Amino acid sequence: MNRQTETVLNYHHRTKHSLERYAKGPESIDWEDQPDQFRRFSGCDMITLPLPGAELKPLFADLDTPETIPAKPLNLVNSGLLLELAFGLSAWKQFGPSRWALRSNPSSGNLHPTEAYLISSGNGFIESGVYHYVSHDHSLERRCRFEGNLPDSGILIGLSSVHWREAWKYGERAFRYCQHDIGHALGALRYAAAALGWSVELAAGCSDDAISQLLGLDRDDFKKMEHEFPDMICRINTQSGNQPLDIKALLEAAQLGDWFGKADSLRAYHMYKWPVIDEVSTAANKPETEEPNWQPLRQPVIASSCTKTASQIIRQRRSAQQFDGKMPALPLTDFYRMLAAVLPSSAAFEPWRWPPKVHLFIFVHRVEGLASGVYALPRHNEALEPLQAATLADFDWQKLPGALPLCRLYSGDCRQIAKTLSCHQPIAGDSAFSLAMVAEFSETVKAAPWLYRRLFWECGLIGQVLYLEAEAAGVRGTGIGCYFDDNVHQVLGIKDDKYQSLYHFTVGKALEDKRLETLPAYGHLKT
Ligand SMILES: Cc1cc2nc3c(=O)[nH]c(=O)nc-3n(C[C@H](O)[C@H](O)[C@H](O)COP(=O)(O)O)c2cc1C
Numbered sequence: 277m278n279r280q281t282e283t284v285l286n287y288h289h290r291t292k293h294s295l296e297r298y299a300k301g302p303e304s305i306d307w308e309d310q311p312d313q314f315r316r317f318s319g320c321d322m323i324t325l326p327l328p329g330a331e332l333k334p335l336f337a338d339l340d341t342p343e344t345i346p347a348k349p350l351n352l353v354n355s356g357l358l359l360e361l362a363f364g365l366s367a368w369k370q371f372g373p374s375r376w377a378l379r380s381n382p383s384s385g386n387l388h389p390t391e392a393y394l395i396s397s398g399n400g401f402i403e404s405g406v407y408h409y410v411s412h413d414h415s416l417e418r419r420c421r422f423e424g425n426l427p428d429s430g431i432l433i434g435l436s437s438v439h440w441r442e443a444w445k446y447g448e449r450a451f452r453y454c455q456h457d458i459g460h461a462l463g464a465l466r467y468a469a470a471a472l473g474w475s476v477e478l479a480a481g482c483s484d485d486a487i488s489q490l491l492g493l494d495r496d497d498f499k500k501m502e503h504e505f506p507d508m509i510c511r512i513n514t515q516s517g518n519q520p521l522d523i524k525a526l527l528e529a530a531q532l533g534d535w536f537g538k539a540d541s542l543r544a545y546h547m548y549k550w551p552v553i554d555e556v557s558t559a560a561n562k563p564e565t566e567e568p569n570w571q572p573l574r575q576p577v578i579a580s581s582c583t584k585t586a587s588q589i590i591r592q593r594r595s596a597q598q599f600d601g602k603m604p605a606l607p608l609t610d611f612y613r614m615l616a617a618v619l620p621s622s623a624a625f626e627p628w629r630w631p632p633k634v635h636l637f638i639f640v641h642r643v644e645g646l647a648s649g650v651y652a653l654p655r656h657n658e659a660l661e662p663l664q665a666a667t668l669a670d671f672d673w674q675k676l677p678g679a680l681p682l683c684r685l686y687s688g689d690c691r692q693i694a695k696t697l698s699c700h701q702p703i704a705g706d707s708a709f710s711l712a713m714v715a716e717f718s719e720t721v722k723a724a725p726w727l728y729r730r731l732f733w734e735c736g737l738i739g740q741v742l743y744l745e746a747e748a749a750g751v752r753g754t755g756i757g758c759y760f761d762d763n764v765h766q767v768l769g770i771k772d773d774k775y776q777s778l779y780h781f782t783v784g785k786a787l788e789d790k791r792l793e794t795l796p797a798y799g800h801l802k803t
Contacts, residue, residue, distance in 0.1 A: 283559035292761035301447025311544035317537030320417040325356030337580040347473035361468035368795040381464040384453035393434035422529035436504035459736015471586035483564040562726035575621040582748035596752040596786035601706035603785035605644040649687040668769030699758035707784030717776040735779035756780035
């Protein structure tokens with residue numbers, strides 16, 4: 277095993293929560309000292325995007341067949357809509373004097389470590405260059421102006437993470453959450469693009485160093501400890517006939533271009549330091565790679581009964597903080613629809629070009645016609661047998677009728693155990709169902725340490741699909757990053773790190789907190 281793999285595996289094991297102890301985090305938190313959620317660069321030209329909030333016609337259900345949605349023209353209005361629906365504000369919440377923003381993409385602890393960039397090249401409506409998206413103001417800060425005539429690559433979206441934002445609250449485990457958030461952001465981008473009749477193509481072969489150069493993250497423009505780390509570059513395909521993506525030409529343009537601005541301080545006091553995050557980040561740095569273009573045949577999913585537009589569903593997405601533990605059972609078709617939507621053959625996984633490595637173990641609490649208990653959804657056929665071999669011998673693995681690869685493992689009330697395993701959070705037991713995302717772990721990380729991050733991205737993408745599917749079914753979801761890793765493995769009978777649980781999720785009937793006032797997302801831009 278090489279040093280990088282060892283570092284990644286050590287990081288994973290030392291950042292486990294367990295019933296006996298939580299992973300290392302700050303001993304105390306001063307909320308007044310929370311890092312600024314909104315990064316800004318001083319000294320850049322600003323481009324104000326057209327006022328956000330426009331509704332798009334396609335229904336959420338139309339997103340099952342995105343090729344039938346007419347592509348919107350690529351211009352400033354629609355690029356602005358893409359950014360808003362993927363990463364923009366969706367509401368403000370107020371409780372007494374406290375006020376906080378929510379966004380289209382969720383984030384562990386609402387800390388939002390993910391930063392988004394738009395790269396424009398020869399598209400004729402925005403000067404070629406690199407722009408940072410400020411979700412608060414719905415504007416672009418021009419970080420780099422490219423010189424010369426570049427081939428038309430339309431627009432690209434770059435994503436990076438400010439690890440410190442997350443580590444401020446969660447300490448060592450924060451690196452995991454940053455990766456989940458990137459997976460959610462990719463999902464958010466896919467849904468936003470599909471609503472515009474566009475699609476997302478992950479430039480998966482790119483090295484992290486290349487992403488850094490292109491987004492200007494390797495420049496000396498950031499305060500110590502407030503750096504951004506490169507994650508991904510996506511090309512947005514807006515119509516057929518886009519030119520092949522020439523990353524080398526863009527890199528050259530960034531190298532020769534004029535750069536502007538310095539990152540403002542996040543105004544946080546760096547009381548605690550988490551060197552293991554820097555270590556794992558270095559060990560999981562991705563080199564340039566040849567990536568496959570794997571894609572399963574699209575399977576028809578169970579039709580959605582949702583009559584709302586995709587943009588409505590995207591803007592109304594929230595995390596439930598409390599569920600109605602006495603909710604009527606979730607209709608079986610809604611449950612099956614959600615599960616079908618997280619299979620790699622569904623349209624939502626179009627940007628994901630690798631065979632799935634994450635499988636679901638589901639604690640069913642309240643689903644019409646289904647006995648309470650533990651179920652499994654292997655996300656590809658060959659996963660079934662090894663999963664069976666790696667988990668409790670007592671599990672039944674009884675395949676349920678129908679096209680879904682859903683198996684019943686155990687019948688019985690699992691509400692308490694689900695709650696206990698998810699750091700005693702009632703949302704895991706009061707829901708219709710909650711689940712653990714179990715990844716093919718050690719072989720993946722041993723094949724290449726940077727794949728560690730991709731496993732979390734896959735989990736985040738699954739989570740984003742569940743968030744939106746839950747809204748469309750009239751219920752609500754919540755991502756769960758806090759769970760007791762090895763206690764989950766114990767309950768499932770997993771004995772080594774061939775498989776590891778990397779994320780949890782829960783779906784049910786949300787109870788509104790009436791004490792909170794909800795304010796419009798961009799009211800502050802209209803005054
Ligand atoms: C990776 C991840 C982990 C999360 N973990 C938890 C959790 O353990 N418990 C919880 O109540 N909410 C959790 N959440 C929900 C966030 O707190 C929520 O996304 C954030 O407060 C923003 O609110 P919103 O989703 O309504 O926009 C998680 C979200 C993400 C993306």
